[in-house]
Amino acid sequence: MTSMVVERAPEASIETKLGFVDCDIHPYMKAPGELDPFLSARWREHRRTIGSRGRQGLAYTAAYPRMSPANGMRLDGWPPGGGVPGSDLAFMREQLLDQFGVTGGIMLPLLGRASDERNVEFGVAMARAVNDWMAHCWSDPEPRLRGSIQVTAEDPAAAIAEIEHRAGDRRFAQVQLPPRGLEPLGRRRYWPIFEAAAANGFPVALHLGGSSGHASTGSGWPSFYHEEHPSYVQSMEALVTSLVIEGVFEHVPTLKVVLVEGGFAWLPALTWRLDKHWERLRAEVPHVKRPPSEYIHEHIWVTTQPIEEPERPQDLMHTFEWIGWDQVMFSTDYPHWDQDDPRFAIKVNLPADKKRMLFRDNARALYGFA
Amino acid sequence: MARHVVATLDEIAPGTCKIVTVAGREIGIFNVASQFYGLINRCPHGGAPLCRGRIHGRMEAAAPGQYRLTRPGEMLRCPWHGWEFDIRTGQSWCDPDNVRVRSYAVSVEPGETLAKGPFVADTVSVTVDQHYIVVDL
Amino acid sequence: MTSPAAGAIDCDVHAALPGTHVLLPYLDDYWREHVVMRGLDHDNLNTSNYPPGAPISGRPDWRPAKGDPGSDLGLLRKQALDGFGTRFAILNVIHGAQIMFSEDLSAALCRAINDWIAAEWLDRDPRLRASIVVPIHSPELAAQEIERKAEDRRFVQVLMLAMAEMPLGRRANWPIYRAAQRHDLPIGIHAGSAYRHPPTSIGWPSYLLEDYVAQSAGFATTLSSLVAEGVFVEFPSLRVVLLESGVTWLPAYLWRLNKTWRGIRAEVPWLDRAPADYIREHVRLTIQPFDQPPEQRQLERIIEQIGSDEMLLFSTDYPHWHFDGTDAIPDGMPAHLMRKLLVDNPLKTYSRLSKEPVR
Numbered sequence A: 001m002t003s004m005v006v007e008r009a010p011e012a013s014i015e016t017k018l019g020f021v022d023c024d025i026h027p028y029m030k031a032p033g034e035l036d037p038f039l040s041a042r043w044r045e046h047r048r049t050i051g052s053r054g055r056q057g058l059a060y061t062a063a064y065p066r067m068s069p070a071n072g073m074r075l076d077g078w079p080p081g082g083g084v085p086g087s088d089l090a091f092m093r094e095q096l097l098d099q100f101g102v103t104g105g106i107m108l109p110l111l112g113r114a115s116d117e118r119n120v121e122f123g124v125a126m127a128r129a130v131n132d133w134m135a136h137c138w139s140d141p142e143p144r145l146r147g148s149i150q151v152t153a154e155d156p157a158a159a160i161a162e163i164e165h166r167a168g169d170r171r172f173a174q175v176q177l178p179p180r181g182l183e184p185l186g187r188r189r190y191w192p193i194f195e196a197a198a199a200n201g202f203p204v205a206l207h208l209g210g211s212s213g214h215a216s217t218g219s220g221w222p223s224f225y226h227e228e229h230p231s232y233v234q235s236m237e238a239l240v241t242s243l244v245i246e247g248v249f250e251h252v253p254t255l256k257v258v259l260v261e262g263g264f265a266w267l268p269a270l271t272w273r274l275d276k277h278w279e280r281l282r283a284e285v286p287h288v289k290r291p292p293s294e295y296i297h298e299h300i301w302v303t304t305q306p307i308e309e310p311e312r313p314q315d316l317m318h319t320f321e322w323i324g325w326d327q328v329m330f331s332t333d334y335p336h337w338d339q340d341d342p343r344f345a346i347k348v349n350l351p352a353d354k355k356r357m358l359f360r361d362n363a364r365a366l367y368g369f370a
Numbered sequence B: 001m002a003r004h005v006v007a008t009l010d011e012i013a014p015g016t017c018k019i020v021t022v023a024g025r026e027i028g029i030f031n032v033a034s035q036f037y038g039l040i041n042r043c044p045h046g047g048a049p050l051c052r053g054r055i056h057g058r059m060e061a062a063a064p065g066q067y068r069l070t071r072p073g074e075m076l077r078c079p080w081h082g083w084e085f086d087i088r089t090g091q092s093w094c095d096p097d098n099v100r101v102r103s104y105a106v107s108v109e110p111g112e113t114l115a116k117g118p119f120v121a122d123t124v125s126v127t128v129d130q131h132y133i134v135v136d137l
Numbered sequence C: 001m002t003s004p005a006a007g008a009i010d011c012d013v014h015a016a017l018p019g020t021h022v023l024l025p026y027l028d029d030y031w032r033e034h035v036v037m038r039g040l041d042h043d044n045l046n047t048s049n050y051p052p053g054a055p056i057s058g059r060p061d062w063r064p065a066k067g068d069p070g071s072d073l074g075l076l077r078k079q080a081l082d083g084f085g086t087r088f089a090i091l092n093v094i095h096g097a098q099i100m101f102s103e104d105l106s107a108a109l110c111r112a113i114n115d116w117i118a119a120e121w122l123d124r125d126p127r128l129r130a131s132i133v134v135p136i137h138s139p140e141l142a143a144q145e146i147e148r149k150a151e152d153r154r155f156v157q158v159l160m161l162a163m164a165e166m167p168l169g170r171r172a173n174w175p176i177y178r179a180a181q182r183h184d185l186p187i188g189i190h191a192g193s194a195y196r197h198p199p200t201s202i203g204w205p206s207y208l209l210e211d212y213v214a215q216s217a218g219f220a221t222t223l224s225s226l227v228a229e230g231v232f233v234e235f236p237s238l239r240v241v242l243l244e245s246g247v248t249w250l251p252a253y254l255w256r257l258n259k260t261w262r263g264i265r266a267e268v269p270w271l272d273r274a275p276a277d278y279i280r281e282h283v284r285l286t287i288q289p290f291d292q293p294p295e296q297r298q299l300e301r302i303i304e305q306i307g308s309d310e311m312l313l314f315s316t317d318y319p320h321w322h323f324d325g326t327d328a329i330p331d332g333m334p335a336h337l338m339r340k341l342l343v344d345n346p347l348k349t350y351s352r353l354s355k356e357p358v359r
């Protein structure tokens, strides 16, 4: 008898021969105890008794529950051998790495909540544990995967120590911070973290999420996930504004920032708006010496997912042009519900050279993949 | 056009789906209240294996806050981005006129009739005392 | 940039109070005593959104010799009305009255502002119209104020702020929309925050420039709220005007919102059309500031992407400083849109403008 579910055979497509670099992959744990080997006895005990505490009402569930189980996973992402989507390397190879011929993948773990942790010392321990876990359980067995260094934004000294601890380790590609922190990331208190990242050759990835404790809109808390999901775009806009206008790029001229999981089509209009009003109010921010658009073009990269789908698909080409083809990198966001399939996500025909930039070359250049 | 025998009637219980391969194509066969429908296992949006999505009712509201569930078991929600499709027609909820899943005619035939041929049965052996699910393709 | 033709309808002009003391004659005995007791008559309850001295709050040549920009009727007539050959201008007062924590104080001050603007501005120039100022955090009292002023047809809309205490779509706010729809008054949402929350989801920025840039994001989340909560389903003839929102952010925002809806519309099943459809039907935007791109070609694309020639409304945003001279129209605005945005769209949006005002 034919089985109830037949796996779809992988399709040959240009992406499989392209040497695709995926800039957003989420590894998960099979069981919460997976971090224990990387925690001291004290923090193992703390994890079991108190656990992580963020700045929101629900302890273990997203404040805006997703529309599919396990906090918004793709339904076909559950490994046959058990565990949540993203927790099984063999299955990740089958569904993502091998299927699309991924030559390099950047892992952004959304677990441990190191950076949102209200108990900062526990956050520091969790950051280190997640980093060790990523290196041992993922990058070692699968060298195509490289990690994003977790740090605690609220303890810059510990963050710097963690960055320095990982410096030169090829298993790590960048430093990861959540965009929604206690204060806008451009504020001076965070500058030492940016300095350390740049000094050690790491880009800084800002992956949406985090529970800052601030309302997710300037008008307070919305009612629906239908509002929360698009509001990540407005967080990204605030973030770009903060980094540029607070003067981060003047202060750390070698800093490279990657925006992850916020889409990108919003960036041109934000750039125009920033240039326009900077012109009018520049006396307030004399440290911003050049038009904001210049800093954005020099220092900021965007990843594509969740890719915008214009009403006229061709409009996406203009968006890429307006941002600059060299600033855009394809990402899948595997295994989330809103992930993008590299074979289908872009609904227009990209010229071959542009396709290479988006799927491979920009990321290779930024992360130094061979 | 050939008639493909893809399953016995009792293999696909009401409210479930079986994914079969017919002429190199994966097709989900759905049993909706003992009516059978066939949809291609590829989401027209972004290529997901659509028929592995969740089967549910139609969630509607005449006005904000007035929730109601109609047509239980007639909608299929894509396992990725959650677009909803009417299993009976293949039409999408979001853009029924322009976005639809390719659908296939499915019928139930007694083995006696099939025995008269012609039909294709790659994975099912046909006997006269059973009923079968048949896809025309 | 080019100048508008004469006869245009300016949908966003700011009149400012010279000081709260001008309201004393318009307050009842209780509230007059109260305001004086607390010394508020020596104050102007400016909001943090527009420090009067900031370059953006007043164009240098539009500043009166004395007092806040927009506080001098004579100057406003000469510059905003005569200067552009304006047929009608809609006055939007941005004032602390709208955002006081005490609902009752807020309502009392708003009542006084509405009576003051009717008597001292609208009565003095037939080209002037105004928005009804309401206590935005008190839906019940706001609805009462709409009922009280609606019969004066020189009031052509209800004024809210982009960033308030709770998202504007929330059901608690619906008494405001019910009253507005009943009286055929659009809801004007003006740039500005009540600062009940940081103006961004990532916390409090350091600079006014950041707050100002964040306004367009505030408008976006406010629109998301109005759509998702079903305000346009519940109030099918309600119109919403975004005032001083910026314009070019709109297309990418619509794409994203449509995408969200396709996947998770089951959470808000009352929406039976894509969000962009509701927005194109119900929402209008004033054109200053436009936040235009550097190239004309890009602006043309954005106009195409907006996908409706009915959405844009002419405004100068007087006395705020976005352009010089009378060059209020961004270069590259297609010719076929000009008459629509200068006259037809405003008349359609504000139906009260077409009828003889009855006081």
Ligand code: FES
Pocket (backbone or CB within 6 Å): B043, B044, B045, B046, B047, B048, B078, B079, B080, B081, B082, B083
């Ligand atoms: S792939 Fe099915 S909804 Fe996107």
